[in-house]
Amino acid sequence: MAAAAAAATTTASSSTQGSLREDLTCAICCDLFREPVMLACMHHFCKACISRYWRGVQGPVTCPQCRRVFSTKHFQTNYLVVAMVEKVRASSSDTYIKDLEKQLKDTLESHRLKKEEYINLIRKDKEKMDAIKRVGAELQARVQGEFRALQQFLQDEEACVLEQLRKEQEEVLEQLQRHLEASKEAVKELEQNMKVLQQASIATDNGVLVELPQLSRPCVRVDTPPELDINAFNSKYIAPLQYITWRKMFKSLKPGLAPLTFDVDTAHPSISVSRDKTVAVEYDSMTSYKPHPKRFLQCVNILAAQGFQSGRHYWEIAVGSKPKWDLGVALEGVDRHTRIKLSPESGYWTLRLRNGNEYSAGTQPWTRLQLGSCPQRIGVFLDCEERRVSFYNADDMSLLYSFASGPRGKVFPFFSPCISDTSQRPQPIQLIHYPTAVLSG
Numbered sequence: 300m301a302a303a304a305a306a307a308t309t310t311a312s313s314s315t316q317g318s319l320r321e322d323l324t325c326a327i328c329c330d331l332f333r334e335p336v337m338l339a340c341m342h343h344f345c346k347a348c349i350s351r352y353w354r355g356v357q358g359p360v361t362c363p364q365c366r367r368v369f370s371t372k373h374f375q376t377n378y379l380v381v382a383m384v385e386k387v388r389a390s391s392s393d394t395y396i397k398d399l400e401k402q403l404k405d406t407l408e409s410h411r412l413k414k415e416e417y418i419n420l421i422r423k424d425k426e427k428m429d430a431i432k433r434v435g436a437e438l439q440a441r442v443q444g445e446f447r448a449l450q451q452f453l454q455d456e457e458a459c460v461l462e463q464l465r466k467e468q469e470e471v472l473e474q475l476q477r478h479l480e481a482s483k484e485a486v487k488e489l490e491q492n493m494k495v496l497q498q499a500s501i502a503t504d505n506g507v508l509v510e511l512p513q514l515s516r517p518c519v520r521v522d523t524p525p526e527l528d529i530n531a532f533n534s535k536y537i538a539p540l541q542y543i544t545w546r547k548m549f550k551s552l553k554p555g556l557a558p559l560t561f562d563v564d565t566a567h568p569s570i571s572v573s574r575d576k577t578v579a580v581e582y583d584s585m586t587s588y589k590p591h592p593k594r595f596l597q598c599v600n601i602l603a604a605q606g607f608q609s610g611r612h613y614w615e616i617a618v619g620s621k622p623k624w625d626l627g628v629a630l631e632g633v634d635r636h637t638r639i640k641l642s643p644e645s646g647y648w649t650l651r652l653r654n655g656n657e658y659s660a661g662t663q664p665w666t667r668l669q670l671g672s673c674p675q676r677i678g679v680f681l682d683c684e685e686r687r688v689s690f691y692n693a694d695d696m697s698l699l700y701s702f703a704s705g706p707r708g709k710v711f712p713f714f715s716p717c718i719s720d721t722s723q724r725p726q727p728i729q730l731i732h733y734p735t736a737v738l739s740g
Contacts, residue, residue, distance in 0.1 A: 300638040302661055323384050327352060332384045336374040341365045343380055348513060389434045395514070396503055403500045414489045417482045420524060421584040428472060434529055435468040438536040445540045456544050465535060474525040485521045485579050511621035511681070534689055539680050543696045557614040559712055559730045562604040564591040565635070570601050570716065579715040580727040597638045603712035603730075606631060612681045614695045614712060615731040619675055622655040624728060625715035628688055630706055647713060648688040648702045651676065660690075660700040668700060676731060681713065693731075 325332050327348035334346040342364045344352075359368050389395055433482075438460065446457030461719045533600035534555040542556070560576035564575055568585040572578070588594065594603065620626055625641060627649030633639075642663040656673060660666040670692070677699075678691035686705035691698055719725045 300716055305717050308336070316672070319383070320387055323380065323387055325677070331388055332380065334436040335377060335380045335384060338362050338367075338374050338378040339369060340365050343377060344374075346374070346376075349374060353555045361563045379627055400500070403496055406657070406661075410489050410496070411495050414486055414493075417486045417489070417521060419484045420521065421479060424475050424482065424524060426428070426485050427524075428479070430477050430529055431468060431471050431527065434462065434533055436590070437488050438464060438533070442536060442540065447543075453544065453548065457490070462538065467532070471527065472526075475527070476524070477525050477645070480546065481521050520589050530701070530703045534703070535698060537682060537685055537687060538689065538691075538698070542613050542678075543670060547694065548558070556732055557605065557612045559603045560607055561714070561730070562593070562602050562711075565593045565595060565600070565602040567595045567599045567601065569599055569718075572601070576604070577732070578727045579716055581719050581723050582725055583719075593635065595635045596638060598715065599702070599718055600625075600635075600713065600715045601732070602629060602714070606709050606711045607681055607683060608709040609683045611683070613678060615676050615730055617676050617729040618652070619726055620655075621652070621671075621716070621728065622707070622723075623628070623651075623717045625651045625661070626679060626690075626716065626728075627661060628679070628681060628706060628710040629713040631709045631711060641705070643702065646706070648705055649713065650690045650700060658699070660702075670699065672682050674699075681710070694729075 319329070322511065323332055323350050324330065324334075325335075325343070325345045327344055330345075332343060332345055335343045336346045336349060337343050338349070338463060339364045343435055344363065349363070352363055353372050356372075356507045359370050360372050361368050368432050429717055442457070442460055442464065446460075449494055496500045561572045563572050566572055566579070566586075566588065568588055569581050570581070571580050579601055594601075616626055618626075627641075627647060629648075630646035633646040640648045640659045640663060641651070643661075644663065647661060651659050651665070652662060653659070656670040658670050660668060672692070672694075674692040674694055676693035678693035678696070680687075680689040680690075680691065682705070686707065687701060687703060689698060689701040714728055716725075716728050
């Protein structure tokens with residue numbers, strides 16, 4: 300319907316231009332006015348034409364069109380008609396027509412490119428929607444699988460988590476749907492404008508096009524598509540859901556925290572380990588450990604005695620108010636005798652703290668994290684099948700950072716209490732075996 304209206308508008312414009320040329324044609328010479336003059340009866344003629352028509356006439360004269368009689372040979376110049384004649388004459392020139400055709404061609408090309416851009420945006424939006432639906436379906440299956448391991452009284456908790464997932468997925472899909480509809484509408488408007496321009500292009504063949512046609516919306520814009528972080532969406536739900544739920548009703552959860560202990564054979568000589576192997580402290584004095592090929596010699600590091608290469612595992616470390624530390628996982632074959640940067644390229648996936656409040660993920664370069672509070676306990680989640688290493692504030696189970704491309708092969712929990720400030724009393728890090736409190740809510 301809109302297209303028909305646009306076509307009708309173009310046709311009407313063409314008809315108007317043709318009628319205008321007729322109105323500006325002298326009835327005597329049948330050509331466009333030259334020095335048009337107007338008689339008292341409002342009819343116009345070329346000055347030369349009407350002068351020749353009245354030549355030799357003595358006394359009253361008449362209008363060649365309406366035959367109205369005038370007592371004298373009187374006429375006046377109509378400057379508005381003069382200007383209109385010049386404009387029509389100019390619009391009929393070859394140069395003007397070629398310039399107009401070029402403008403039409405350029406405008407059509409601009410619209411075509413913009414249409415292609417929006418079509419690509421639509422395609423990308425659909426791909427994003429398919430991706431979020433696919434990931435959402437996978438997450439739903441995972442969440443349901445987790446909750447099937449719980450007892451009947453935990454079904455309400457399962458429904459709560461699924462509802463949260465559904466709302467977040469729905470919110471993202473709604474944003475993408477709005478952008479998709481806006482892009483489709485933009486393409487539709489561009490197509491309408493293109494039809495108008497194409498009709499105008501045809502009109503140039505008749506030599507009657509005076510100016511570009513009026514477009515309904517000449518500057519169509521679509522906002523930047525919403526950003527979609529699949530990894531962030533994914534990481535939130537590929538998590539130790541049973542443990543998070545257990546913090547609310549932990550007696551029904553199996554299994555719980557991984558019962559880690561420190562491997563004394565890996566401890567740097569400046570690290571002292573408690574008798575139960577759950578507390579590690581860095582001191583200025585060296586401990587006389589027996590030489591061992593697994594021991595870290597250059598960096599103040601230590602590993603857990605338990606390693607993992609399959610399954611899903613979670614553990615917590617109490618860091619208290621220590622101003623600096625490094626935590627995470629390390630490949631079994633990392634170099635323990637030289638100084639290296641803690642990064643996935645070197646076989647480490649870590650979270651670090653410096654100066655008491657500067658948190659960073661162990662990428663190269665470091666990824667600075669903005670945390671609302673300083674966690675007293677850090678949770679580490681390792682999913683060997685998904686190759687994911689995630690870090691949590693164990694006080695409220697909020698996600699701090701997640702590595703999407705985690706390790707392959709056997710890894711060990713990694714810890715570094717770092718070198719302490721000599722002016723401060725050394726503070727320990729401690730492996731947590733059981734929670735000290737249950738989350739409320």
